[in-house]
Structure formats: C-alpha cells, structure tokens
Amino acid sequence: MTELLGIPPQVLFGQVLLGLINGAFYAVLSLGLAVIFGLLNIINFAHGALYMTGAFVAWFLLSYLGLGYWWALLLSPVIVGALGMVLERTLLKRIANLDHLYGLLLTFGLALIIQGLFRNYFGSSGQPYQIPPLLAGGHNLGFMFLPNYRAWVVAASLVVCLGTWFVIERTKLGSYLRAATENPVMVQAFGIDVPRMVTLTYGFGVALAAFAGVLAAPIYQVSPQMGADLIIVVFAVVVIGGMGSILGSIVTGFGLGIVEGLTKVFYPEASSTVIFIVMAIVLLIKPAGLFGRAA
Amino acid sequence: MMKKRLLGTTAALLAGLAAGSAHAAFSDGKIKIGVLNDQSSLYADLSGQGSVLAARMAVEDFGGSVNGTPVEIIFADHQNKADIGSNIARQWYDVEQVDAIADVPNSAVALAVSQITRDKNKVHLNSGAGTSSLTGDKCSPNTVHWTYDTWALANGTGSAVVENGGDSWFFLTADYAFGHALEGDTAAVVKEKGGQVLGEVRHPLNTADFSSFLLQAQGSGAKVIGLANAGSDTTNAIKQASEFGIVQAGQTLAGLLVFITDVHGLGLQTAQGLTLTEAFYWDLNDETRAWSKRFAEQNGGKQPTMVQAGVYGAVLHYLKALAETGDDSDGVKVVEQMKAMPTEDPLFGKGEVRVDGRTTHPMYLLQVKTPEESKGPWDYYNVVSTIPADQAFRPLDKGGCELVK
Numbered sequence: 296m297t298e299l300l301g302i303p304p305q306v307l308f309g310q311v312l313l314g315l316i317n318g319a320f321y322a323v324l325s326l327g328l329a330v331i332f333g334l335l336n337i338i339n340f341a342h343g344a345l346y347m348t349g350a351f352v353a354w355f356l357l358s359y360l361g362l363g364y365w366w367a368l369l370l371s372p373v374i375v376g377a378l379g380m381v382l383e384r385t386l387l388k389r390i391a392n393l394d395h396l397y398g399l400l401l402t403f404g405l406a407l408i409i410q411g412l413f414r415n416y417f418g419s420s421g422q423p424y425q426i427p428p429l430l431a432g433g434h435n436l437g438f439m440f441l442p443n444y445r446a447w448v449v450a451a452s453l454v455v456c457l458g459t460w461f462v463i464e465r466t467k468l469g470s471y472l473r474a475a476t477e478n479p480v481m482v483q484a485f486g487i488d489v490p491r492m493v494t495l496t497y498g499f500g501v502a503l504a505a506f507a508g509v510l511a512a513p514i515y516q517v518s519p520q521m522g523a524d525l526i527i528v529v530f531a532v533v534v535i536g537g538m539g540s541i542l543g544s545i546v547t548g549f550g551l552g553i554v555e556g557l558t559k560v561f562y563p564e565a566s567s568t569v570i571f572i573v574m575a576i577v578l579l580i581k582p583a584g585l586f587g588r589a590a
Numbered sequence: 591m592m593k594k595r596l597l598g599t600t601a602a603l604l605a606g607l608a609a610g611s612a613h614a615a616f617s618d619g620k621i622k623i624g625v626l627n628d629q630s631s632l633y634a635d636l637s638g639q640g641s642v643l644a645a646r647m648a649v650e651d652f653g654g655s656v657n658g659t660p661v662e663i664i665f666a667d668h669q670n671k672a673d674i675g676s677n678i679a680r681q682w683y684d685v686e687q688v689d690a691i692a693d694v695p696n697s698a699v700a701l702a703v704s705q706i707t708r709d710k711n712k713v714h715l716n717s718g719a720g721t722s723s724l725t726g727d728k729c730s731p732n733t734v735h736w737t738y739d740t741w742a743l744a745n746g747t748g749s750a751v752v753e754n755g756g757d758s759w760f761f762l763t764a765d766y767a768f769g770h771a772l773e774g775d776t777a778a779v780v781k782e783k784g785g786q787v788l789g790e791v792r793h794p795l796n797t798a799d800f801s802s803f804l805l806q807a808q809g810s811g812a813k814v815i816g817l818a819n820a821g822s823d824t825t826n827a828i829k830q831a832s833e834f835g836i837v838q839a840g841q842t843l844a845g846l847l848v849f850i851t852d853v854h855g856l857g858l859q860t861a862q863g864l865t866l867t868e869a870f871y872w873d874l875n876d877e878t879r880a881w882s883k884r885f886a887e888q889n890g891g892k893q894p895t896m897v898q899a900g901v902y903g904a905v906l907h908y909l910k911a912l913a914e915t916g917d918d919s920d921g922v923k924v925v926e927q928m929k930a931m932p933t934e935d936p937l938f939g940k941g942e943v944r945v946d947g948r949t950t951h952p953m954y955l956l957q958v959k960t961p962e963e964s965k966g967p968w969d970y971y972n973v974v975s976t977i978p979a980d981q982a983f984r985p986l987d988k989g990g991c992e993l994v995k
Contacts, residue, residue, distance in 0.1 A: 306809060313801045411630075418892070419634035420849075421825060423857030426833065433835060439805060442833045514833065515798050516825050516855055520631055524796055559793075559802035564765050566802075567794035 309439035310556045316445045318552020319452035320507055324525065325532040325544040326456055327503035330463070333539030334476045334496050337387060338399040343526030344406040345501050349375045349508025350517045351413060354422050364427035364513070371509045372502035379501030383494050391493075406523070413519035421516030448510050455506065456545045463541055472496060531574045537587020547585060616659040617687060617919050621912065623649075623905060624688040626678060626703065627718055629667035632796060632821035633695045635851040637718045639665075640889055640898040641693045647885065648905035656912045664688070668699050670795070675699035676706055683710040689918045690715055690908055693901050697721035697768035701728055708732045712921040715908055717900030720820070720847060721771040722984060725948040729991035732921045734908075734928055736949045737900030738869045740768070741984040743846050744776035746867030746955050746977055751814055751844050752783040759844075760812035761790035762803050762827060764819035769795075772818040772846050788812045793823070800827040804834055813842060820847045825856050832860055849895045853970045858961040861970075865957050870896035870937055871971050874954070877936035893968045899937045907933050907943070941979050946991035953982040 324346060331339045352374050353367035362370065382405065390397045426444045433442035463469040475482045475489050483489045508522075515521055532551055536543030551570050558569040565572075577585060625645050627637035642665045649661045664686070668675035675694070682688035683706070691707060694700045695718025704724060707714040714733040716724060722739040724730075759780050763769040769792070777787045788810045791803050804827065807815045815836065817824050824845055831843055845852075848866040872882035872893045881902075885894045894902075911927035912918055929943045933951070941951040956971040964970060986994050 306805075309805050310802055313799075313805065316801070317799050414630065414634065418851070418855075419630075419632060419638070419822075420636070420851040420855035421822060422855065423860060425857075425859065433833075440808075440835050440839070442835070444833065445801075514830065516822055516829065518822060518855070520822075521798070524798055556802055560806065563791050563793055563803065567797065 304438075306438070306560070307557075310560050311553055312439065312441065313445075314553035314556020315549055316449055316552070317555060318549035319449045320511060320525070320548075321529055321532045321552055322456050322545050322548025323452050323503055323507040323510070324529045325536065325548050326459055326541065327500040327507075328529060328533050329536070329539055329541055329544040330459065330503070331497055331500035332533070333541065334472050335387075335391075335493055335500075336395065336398075336476070337391075337497070338395055338402065339500065340399055340402040340526070341382070341405040341409065342402075342501075342504050342529065343522030343524075344409040345375055345379060345522070346504040346508040346511070346525065347413065347519060347522035348378070348409060349505025350424075350512040350515075350521065351417075351422075351508075352505065353509045353512045354424055354517050357424065358422075364509070367509050367512075368506070372505040375505035375508075376498040376502030380494050380498040382501075383497040387497065388490070388494075406526075410519050410523060417519065419518060419520065421518030421521075424512040424517050426513040444513060448514075451510060452507075455503070456548075459503070460541050460545060528570055531570045535570075535574050535577045535584055537584025540584065540586040540588075543584060543586025616656070616912075616917070617689070619659065620687070621656055621659055621661045621909075621918055622686065622688045623661065623663050623690045623692055623715075623908070624678075624682045624686075625663060625665040625692050625901065626668050626675060626682075626699075627665070627693040627695050628670055629665070631670055632823070633670065633718070635855075635892075636821065636849040636895040637693055637695045637897050637901075640885075640892065640894060641665075641717070641901040643885065643888055644894065644898040644902040645692055645905045647881075648902045648909065652906060652909045656909055657916060661909065668694070668696070670696045670699065672698045672702040676702045679703045679706045680710075683707075683712055689713065690921075690924075692716075692905055692908075693718045693897070695719055695897060697723075697771065698766055700724060701767060704728065704730050704733045707921065710921075713908065713924050715901075715904040717904055718897045720768045722775060722989070723767070723771060725944075725946040726984070726989035726991055729946050729989070729993055731947075731993060732925055733947045734904060734925060734943055734949060735947050736904040737896050738867075738953070739948070739983070740772040740775045740846075742869075742953050742982050743772060743867050744779045745982065745984075746953050747844055747846055747865055748776045748779035748816075749783060750865060750955050750974070751842065752780055752785045756814035756842055756844070757783075757785035758812045759785060759787050759814045759816050760807045760810040761787070761816045761818050762800065762807060763790050763792045764795050764823055765792040766795055768820065769818050773816070776816055776818065776846055790818075793819070795823065797823060798826060800830045801834060803827075804831055804836055808834070808836055808839070808841065813840075814844050815841055816844045816846055818846050820849075821852070824848055825852050828856060828864070829860055849897070850893060850968070850970060851895055853958055854892075854968065858959060858964055858970065861958045862960045863958060865955070865974070867953055867955055867977075868896045868971075869951065869953055870894070870899040871954060871956065871973070873969065873971070874973070881936050891967075903933070903935045903938050904949070906935050907931075907949075944983075944986060945993050946986060946989055947993070948983055948989075950979040950983050952979050953977040 352371040356362040430444040536547035690713035692715040700719030722741040763773040938951040
C-alpha cells in the first residue's frame with residue numbers, strides 16, 4: 296500500500312476528518328467573536344466563559360428539569376444569549392466609546408468571575424453529560440470509526456455558520472447591521488434603533504458561544520475551565536482569519552482544525568502551539584489577517 | 591506618659607522573649623505550614639481547598655499546637671507552573687517564615703519546590719505529585735513523599751492488567767515530567783512481565799480533544815491503551831474512547847492515575863469497569879469512614895481523594911516529629927526524625943518513611959463499580975486486592991537515590 300507523507304492514506308483521511316470536527320468548534324466560536332468584534336468593536340474575552348456557561352446550562356436542564364439534549368440545544372443559547380444582553384446593557388454599553396483595551400479588560404474580568412463562580416459551586420473535575428440516544432453509536436467508514444455525534448457536530452456547525460454568514464452579508468437586516476458599524480449616527484437618523492440592534496447582536500454572538508457549548512457537552516467534560524482552555528486558540532483563529540471577518544473566521548476555523556489535527560499525527564508535542572506559529576507567520580506576511588481588510 | 595509607655599513595651603518584649611525561649615527553639619514562636627497546590631485548574635478538585643482542609647484537620651487532631659507552640663496553615667495556588675510555584679516557595683521560606691510546604695501536586699512544580707526546600711533546609715511534605723524521581727535520582731534529605739508515585743501506580747495497575755492478558759501496550763502520555771515518569775515506570779513493568787510496548791504518543795498538558803491520539807492508539811493494534819496522564823486529560827480521554835467505540839472494539843483502557851473525583855466527574859456509566867490503583871479509599875474500614883465523614887461534612891459533601899488524605903497523614907507525622915525534636919529550624923533533622931519514627935494514622939495504617947523519603951503503606955487495586963452495584967453517591971470502588979506496604983513501592987536499591995548507601 297502506498298504511503299502519503301510517511302503514513303497510510305486511511306490514517307491521514309481519518310485525521311483530516313477529526314481536524315474538521317475540531318475546526319467546527321473553532322469556527323462557531325470564532326464566528327461569534329467575529330460578529331461581536333466586527334459589529335460592536337468589542338474584544339469579547341468572556342466568550343470562552345459563556346461557551347462554558349452554555350454547556351453548564353445544558354447540564355442544569357438535564358439534571359434539574361429533566362430536559363434532554365435537544366431542548367438544551369434550543370434553550371441554552373436563548374438563556375445564555377439573554378444573559379449576554381443583560382451584560383451588554385448593564386456593563387459593556389458604558390464603555391462603548393472608550394479604547395478597545397477597556398472592553399478587553401472588562402470582559403476578561405467577567406470571564407474570571409464567571410469561571411470562579413462555577414468552580415466554586417461545581418468543582419474543577421467536571422460533570423458527566425451523555426450523548427443523546429438518537430446520535431449514539433457510529434459508522435465504520437473503512438478508514439476510521441466515525442461516531443454519529445461527531446458527524447452531527449460538523450453538520451450543525453456548518454449550517455449555523457453559513458446561515459449567519461448569509462444573514463449578515465446577504466440580507467437587509469445584515470446590511471443595517473453593517474451600516475450601523477460604519478456610521479451609527481447616520482443609521483440612527485434613518486429611524487433605526489441602533490442601541491437595540493447592538494444589544495441583540497451581542498446576544499446573538501453569545502448565543503453562538505452557548506450553542507457551541509451544548510455541542511461540546513457530550514464530548515468533553517462539562518467543567519469550569521473548558522472555555523479558558525479554548526478561548527486563546529479561538530482568538531488566534533480570529534486574528535489569522537482577520538479581525539471581524541465573518542467568512543474569514545469560518546474558513547480559518549475549519550482550516551486550522553485540520554492543521555492542528557495533522558500536527559497531532561506528525562509531531563503531537565506541538566499540537567497545542569501550532570496554531571500560534573501559524574498566527575505569527577500570518578501576522579508577519581499579512582498583518583490584517585488572511586481575510587481582513589487593511590485599516 | 592511617653593516614658594511609661596516605653597517601659598511597658600520593653601517589659602512586654604522581654605516577657606515575650608522569655609516565653610519564647612521557654613518552649614524550645616520553634617523559630618518565630620509559630621509553626622507555619624504552607625499548602626501549595628492547584629486551587630483553580632484541572633487538579634483543584636483532587637487537591638485544592640480539600641488539601642487545606644485535610645492539613646487543618648491534622649493540626650486539629652494533634653491538638654492545635656506542638657509543645658505549646660501554635661500551628662498555622664496557609665495556602666497558595668501554583669497554577670501548575672514551576673516558576674510560580676518556585677516564587678511562592680521562596681517567598682514563604684524567606685519572608686513569611688514557613689517551616690514546611692505540603693501537597694504540591696504537579697511533578698514539575700514538586701521537583702522545583704523540592705530543590706528550593708533543600709537549599710533553604712526546610713521540609714517538603716509531598717502528597718500530590720506522582721514522579722518517582724522525588725525519591726529516586728532527584729531525592730532530597732528534606733523531602734518526604736507520602737501518598738503514591740508513578741512506580742507504585744505502574745506496579746499496581748500495570749501488573750494487574752498484564753496478568754489478565756493485556757500484554758501489548760500503547761501509551762497516551764502527558765508531555766511533562768509526570769507523564770514521562772509514569773510511562774517509563776509502566777513500560778518497565780510491562781516488559782518485565784513479558785509484555786511489549788508498541789508505541790506511544792505524547793500530548794500537551796490540558797488537551798481537550800483526544801480523538802486523534804485515540805485513533806493512533808487504535809491503529810497500533812495494542813491490546814491495552816495506557817493513559818499516562820491525570821485529571822481532565824484522563825477523563826476526556828476515557829469519555830472520548832467510549833465515544834469512538836475503542837472498548838467495544840476490543841481494546842482495554844488502563845487509567846494509570848485515576849482519582850475518585852475523576853470517577854465522580856465521569857459518572858459510573860462511562861467509568862464502570864475501569865481498573866485503577868489508589869493509596870486510599872474512604873470506604874476501606876471504620877476508621878477511614880469516620881474520618882472521611884468528618885472531612886466530607888466540611889467539604890461540601892465531597893469525599894477525600896488519596897492526595898487530600900495524604901496531606902493529612904504527612905502533616906500529622908510532621909507534627910509528631912516536631913514534638914520530638916522541639917526544633918523546626920533544621921529541616922534535615924526534622925525529616926530524619928520522621929524517618930526514625932514509624933508512621934501510624936487512621937487513613938494509611940502502619941508504615942515507615944524510608945531513608946529515600948518514600949512513605950510506605952498498602953496500595954489498593956480497585957475496580958469502578960457498575961451503576962447497578964453502586965449504592966449511592968461516592969460508592970464507586972470494589973477493592974480487587976491489597977498490595978502490602980513492603981511490595982507496593984519501588985525497592986530501596988532500585989531508585990538510584992544518593993541517600994541510600
């Protein structure tokens with residue numbers, strides 16, 4: 296059997312597929328960040344904590360109300376999105392006109408508080424969350440065993456990502472949003488309630504994080520630090536894709552998932568750093584990111 | 591007026607000095623033990639505040655003071671970073687007059703703290719770290735390693751699995767001091783028992799997704815996948831192995847270091863059947879049950895891990911030794927006293943601190959119960975066998991410790 300890059304092609308296919316699955320999480324999370332940054336100019340460091348909150352809400356719904364995975368997939372983004380809107384109205388709004396740095400510090404502080412609260416009440420070793428029965432099991436693809444749940448993760452993420460891209464780039468509502476970031480005063484003069492739109496957009500970005508959290512709950516331990524581990528990588532994805540670029544964050548999310556997946560085969564020790572190496576190279580060659588427009 | 595106050599202060603000072611010299615040479619009139627561990631990340635549940643509570647319980651059970659000198663417990667978070675842990679250790683020893691540092695999970699931090707403790711001639715009571723180097727090639731006259739080490743885990747779980755037919759292994763190893771030591775020690779046991787090691791993959795600490803590594807392990811065709819990692823790395827790997835049908839396809843998982851908090855986090859549905867080795871389980875006998883009940887009441891209902899139990903045992907034995915020496919200024923002397931006295935406490939039973947700093951006590955080979963077998967929360971293990979104290983740890987002459995002559 297021929298070998299590709301020193302390993303059998305079947306193994307390579309398997310790893311590319313796994314990379315895509317991880318990339319799906321990066322894509323949904325970085326999409327939320329890109330929406331928030333692109334339209335609100337807030338560097339949302341609380342994104343990881345809100346992703347974790349999304350996973351925990353799924354666990355609450357199951358443990359205390361007996362509501363399963365599918366309800367969680369619907370309710371958790373709504374609940375966490377509403378929480379995000381409260382945060383936006385009460386805190387972020389006050390610093391909207393200040394330098395980016397203030398938003399970054401505020402959201403980073405929020406992230407630490409949220410994580411601390413969860414760790415205090417639920418400990419650090421995490422809570423169990425089972426795969427929904429409908430998606431349990433898997434298929435043998437010949438080159439690897441693909442759990443049904445992972446296939447679902449990729450499909451659901453793709454639909455959500457493309458749907459978001461379509462709404463923002465191709466609909467009237469999206470055009471209002473984009474216009475409001477360019478010139479909020481002018482848009483307001485046309486009779487559009489810009490502050491409400493900003494709040495709803497932040498809520499939507501946060502809901503995306505919660506959605507990713509629910510998707511992640513059956514795969515990873517639902518633990519307070521699950522977001523903190525991921526958020527730095529996701530920020531690197533956003534930087535590589537170009538801050539605020541919707542399409543850029545989706546494409547780089549999936550792409551970097553594959554890069555990381557392959558690193559896990561060829562040089563596993565570097566798998567947690569490879570994304571940052573890519574980031575450094577991209578910033579050297581194209582400081583605005585792969586899909587970003589130079590300011 | 592002024593003069594009177596000065597006189598009063600001087601008198602008080604003198605009285606203080608006299609009182610200080612009255613009960614021997616405990617420096618600064620206080621015995622201070624610092625619990626240094628992970629308070630905020632992946633090892634916070636298995637050590638964290640629970641270890642601080644265990645240390646306080648040891649002080650309480652000893653009577654709160656040694657020969658009339660009060661004992662104080664403080665704590666800090668080393669964030670699993672050797673540089674942060676080293677800075678805290680230096681600060682504690684140099685400025686805050688800490689006499690001993692307890693717990694210190696994370697082998698990288700533990701090795702750093704062990705060296706600093708030796709330089710400052712204080713005492714390092716390790717419970718949380720795994721690396722067998724602490725009592726091997728990097729042993730120190732100032733360090734006591736209480737609870738477990740990678741050799742003991744490898745010897746317990748590794749031997750049991752090989753004897754049950756698991757004679758070819760593939761390792762998923764956390765890429766730092768502890769993981770390497772655990773993999774090395776287990777590989778040695780596997781080979782000694784006639785098994786073979788087909789390969790290994792080293793993953794970064796705190797990895798979320800193990801699917802890629804699990805697939806590589808599956809591809810190796812090994813009968814056993816050895817998890818040479820800890821905390822959330824182990825639980826994520828076990829959870830995802832079940833997702834990818836690794837166990838159903840005929841491979842066995844061997845969790846080389848699994849704590850009861852990990853089993854609690856995984857749930858019995860996922861963890862059932864797992865074989866593991868621990869130094870302590872709350873439900874061993876009446877004494878462990880009584881102590882653990884007291885502990886859980888103050889720990890939000892959570893039962894102690896072996897690491898937390900070990901902090902209790904080590905601190906208690908340290909205080910007993912201090913009562914004998916009456917002096918906390920010379921760390922080597924205190925540790926020598928700890929080695930001279932046999933150990934005995936309700937959690938670990940009888941044993942000794944060996945010349946290389948290793949505490950010996952029985953280890954337990956355990957199997958996680960099925961959800962049907964378990965009678966309630968924290969009823970998680972069946973004791974498969976007890977490894978006696980004299981066989982549970984690496985023989986003295988095999989560690990390469992310079993203190994062994």
